[in-house]
Every structure is written in C-alpha cells, then in structure tokens.
Amino acid sequence: LSAESWIVEHIIPIERNEGQRQRRALKFDVVKTYEVPRENEKEPLLLDLEYSQFGKNVVIEQRNRYHPTFLHLLNISQETNNCYYVGTVRHHENSLVGLSTCYGLVSNSTTHKKGFLQKEACAGFIHDGVVDYFIEPLHIVNGSSEHILYRMKDSKQTRLPLWSCDIKVDDKLSNKRFVSNHSRVKRSLNKQRYIESLVVADSSILNHFDHPKIAHWYILTLMNMVNAIYKHPSLGSAVEVVVVRLIVLHDESQFKAVADSYDTLKRFCIWQEKLKINNTSHHDVGIFLSRMNFCRKNSTRCSTLGLAHMAGICMENQSCSVNQDLGLITAHTIAHELGHNLGMYHDGEKGRCEPPHDSATIMVPEYNRVPLLMWSNCSRDNVSDFFEYEVCGQLMCRRYLNKQYHCIPALSYLPADGTICDNNKWCMSGKCVPISEIPIPIDGSWSSWGAWSSCSHTCGLGVEYQARTCSNPSPDAGGKYCLGLRKRYRTCSLGPCTSSFHQDDLECEQMTAKELKNVTIWKASFYENAPCMVLCSLSSSSYSATPSTDEVGRIERLKLRDGTSCMINNQTRLFKGICISGICKKLGCDNQLDSTAVEDQCGVCNGNGTDCRYISKIFQHTYKNANSSMTKTAYIDCN
Structure with a gap:
C-alpha cells in the first residue's frame, strides 16, 4: 500500500473519566472513554470502550529449531492487564471500535525506529458508521503518546485492488460436513458462539519488530479488531472471536511458507491440526500470518492477500487460513478469510449481494473502495445457515487417538460474564474484578413475528415460515445481540402436483x-x-x-x-x-414437522390397527413354458 493511498492526521487521544453509571441492576461493565480530535472536524470522536475477552488462559509460544516445542511460554493474562477493548463511537449509528492500549506498535514506514512504547499507547481501528480510521502510536511527546490517525482515499480513477482473495473448495463433498441430527429442530436459533483461534506468525512478522513483545501486542491487537468486526450487529449472530494460543516462529525449522498460496494453505492446515493432539489449548480455527507475497496457483500474479477453505471450520485439515500481513488493515483480511471458514461466499460475485455504489463490504473479493461497510445480507444469511447445521458440535466431538475416542469441543460455550462475586465485584473472563460503570448499553430485542411467507411450492407439500429481526431495539453501545428463535416453520400444501420432474x-x-x-x-x-x-x-x-x-x-x-x-x-x-x-x-404421517404421528399396520395415520382388510386368493396353474420367468397370479385392489 502506497503512502499516497492514505489521509494521515497526527492526534493525541485523551482519556476521559466518565464516572460511574449503572447498566442494569447489579450488573456493570468496565469502560474507557477516549476523545480523538480530528483535523478540519468540529467535533472529536468520543469512544466508549469495554474490555474485550481473549479467553481465560491465552498462551504465547516462541519456537525455533533448538526448542521445537516452545522456546518461551507466557500466559497472556499476566501481561495484558485488561488492555484490549471493543466499543462504539458515541452518537454514531452502526459504529464500531477495536483498540489496544497495551504498548501499541511501531511501524517502520512511519518512524524508521523500533522499540517499546509506554503503556496507554493506542492501536486499532475506529469505524464511525461511514469511514474506517486506523490509529497507531508514533513516538513519545512530553510524556504522552502521539499517534497517527489515517483513513484510505478512494482512488476512483484506477480502482486498483488493495486486497484479493481466493477460496479453496474441495472437489469432493465430505460425508461429515452435512451429517444432520434428526432431533426436534425446526426453528432458527440464535446462540452465543465462541470461535477459539490459534494464531501462528512466521519469522517475517517477528523480524518486522525489534522485540518479540511488540510482535505479540501487534498480533493480538489485530485479533481484537477481528473480534470487534464480528460483534457488529450487521452480522446477525452473537459471535466472539477469542485467541487461545499464539505461536511465533523464530525460524523456518517447523513450518515454512512458500509463494504458492494453495501449497502454503494445505501444509499449514495439516501442521496446525497436529497441534490439537494432547494440548489443553484446543482451537477451532488456525490463522497463519506472514509478510510474504502469496501468488495464485500456477500464476505469477502475487496479489492474493488471503486464502481459506470454504465452510471448513468443522473439518479436519480445513479449519484454517493464510493471510498476508500489511499492517492494521490485515484485520479485515483475517475477518474475511474467517468468514469463508464459516461458509460465507464473496459479495458481488454471480450477482450475489452487490455492495452499494462507492462502498465495499467485508466479503468483497477485492477491496478497492471506501468506505468499508460491515456485513452484507448475504453474509448474514450464510453464517446463519452454517450455524443452523450445528455441525461443529457433532463433527468435532470425538477424535481417534491411541485407539481411544477423546472429546474435542468446538465453538465451545464459555460462562457469561457479569456474575456478582463479591461486594462491588463481578466475574470477567473467569476472574473476580472490581466493577466500573459505563454509559448504558442497549441490548437488542426481537421484533414481533412477521406474516407467514408464501408456500415454498406451488403444488404438493411445501413449507412456509415466519421471521423476526433483532430491531426492537437494535443493539447499541456494545449491547448484546438477540438470542433465540429467528425463524419458525410449518408445512403447507396448495394441491397435488402433475409433473414428475426431479x-x-x-x-x-x-x-x-x-x-x-x-x-x-x-x-x-x-x-x-x-x-x-x-x-x-x-x-x-x-x-x-x-x-x-x-x-x-x-x-x-x-x-x-x-x-x-x-x-x-x-x-x-x-x-x-x-x-x-x-x-x-x-415429518409425521400427518405431514406436520416433528409430529409423532405414525401409521399403524393398516397404513392408517394414528390408527389403532382395526381398519385392515385381508384379501386372499387361490392360484392354480400348470407351467406350459419352462422358460417363463414371471406369471400373473392375481390382482389386488389397494384402494
């Protein structure tokens, strides 16, 4: 990305003390409020932030040829001290923020220096509902951290792609991917889901920074931004992306990326799958980061920033992606490839969900427009359909290991935060921490059920459905997305069919x-x-x-x-x-969903077996043709 592609402003974010405010009875969130001044703008951006969850036991491993298991093991909860945040821009509809206030990061392209920054340096992104801003620390000025705030310019003349994505779709459909559970499930159900991530960074990421710790903070800042993107209400599902394991490779002794993106994806998927065995930090998806240029298979075009398996998050050797690192904007690449893992297709291809004019969505195949909106209706439907399968709960529950079956949960459910554990304290990520108050978030609530849709078929048996939306009100200021039924179905019939077309x-x-x-x-x-x-x-x-x-x-x-x-x-x-x-x-014999109605031995639905007719005939025949293989004996009227 060239420097000419960005509009850059130098800013100093100001932390504000907002005091305490109650969210609900006996329930509080922790908040930071930052004021972000912008040049040529009358009003600063006020950011209301709450702690982001990265799991209770995030582990960082550093590996090299001399220490193939781990060079250094670190529990991140001992280091971060709650410095990753997600939130919103005050008074900005559909806004979203993902920030880190740990040590921040230093970009070679801005300072030509490397080193540690003092705490409270900010790094992350701010989406005000229209424009994406990226914020990075620059250097220390008079005891405070000076930052740059930049946004991308829209190059309407060239429209050169800033990212390009490939999708890996297997030629063979796996039996396991669509195994269905024929239990009493007939409604679309929203649940809180957690995607546990392994992030692997190669030596090119480490060499970009002067110290491993800065590389750690940078990578986790990216993942916090990804988590914020998946919390946006436009996704239509309650999803948290958490990091359970971070591996930084100091050399290429264990895994080496190559320019062929397909080959790198295949080998990384196999490598990360082996890491699940005998490890307590089980992950649902593996994410590989490198600053190497990736090329398409059998092509000299090296503009591919990411590659992932379509709907592969619950499949062995397919729950993975490779991503080229280009700075903080890489968070959008990771979110995009994870979307493919969750069954999302590209927007705008084959006429599907063409983004609005002069804008782009997360799942566009090439990102060359600004502003970047969040999730399209197609992405929302794709991920809802994927979660309705519940395949992860079924397919990754057991793995054959040492001739024994072991339980391996996927998309596991974490206990909810907010439980009171002491006076003025509550549970947060498994710890009993002091309560602070924030501006009141608004949790989403369901609208009333809509009208029944038309019958899916114009003849024969079909289905119709009612739907509702999380819009009464929509979640705001970090409030939770609605959980529960999104659609409900019933059977319908408009008369018999005359065509036999399959x-x-x-x-x-x-x-x-x-x-x-x-x-x-x-x-x-x-x-x-x-x-x-x-x-x-x-x-x-x-x-x-x-x-x-x-x-x-x-x-x-x-x-x-x-x-x-x-x-x-x-x-x-x-x-x-x-x-x-x-x-x-x-269906029951009465053609109702999940009905227990069955036919008796007489073929009568919910019958008691008393309506059978017994028909007997005597057949006597002398074979005249020994070569005849079939002889008509009698005709039985089944009406």
Missing part, C-alpha cells in the same frame, strides 16, 4: 441457465447422506467448451429448495421428511 435436476438446470454464455452444462447427482443437498458436476459435453483450469473437475454443492421431499434413514427404518435450510427434517 428437484435435483431442476437445481442443476438453473445453474446451466445462468452459465449458458460459457456453454457450461451441469448434471445432478444424488448424495445419500445429505438428502437435501444436490451435487452439480460438469457434464462431459461441457469439456469441449474448454472451461477454465479451475473449473475442470469442479463440483458445486447446492441446497435443495425448502419444502422439497426427502427421506431419513435412521438405520432401522425410513421416515418421510422435508428439506429446510439444507437439512432433512422429520
């Missing part, structure tokens, strides 16, 4: 129609363990059209439309079901 073929036919200009023909195939998914693969006739290299062997995974009929096999018998969000949900 829904699998219909979905793939729609893909063919979208790509007719590329002469691409998609063919459906059935997947037994995921009855509500269809695999659309390129038909052999498409290859004559010379598809691009990354398209050969490509398989697209699509959810069948809600309301499509499906069958559930529980190993003892088959149950009729209906597809909702890609999962086959059980």
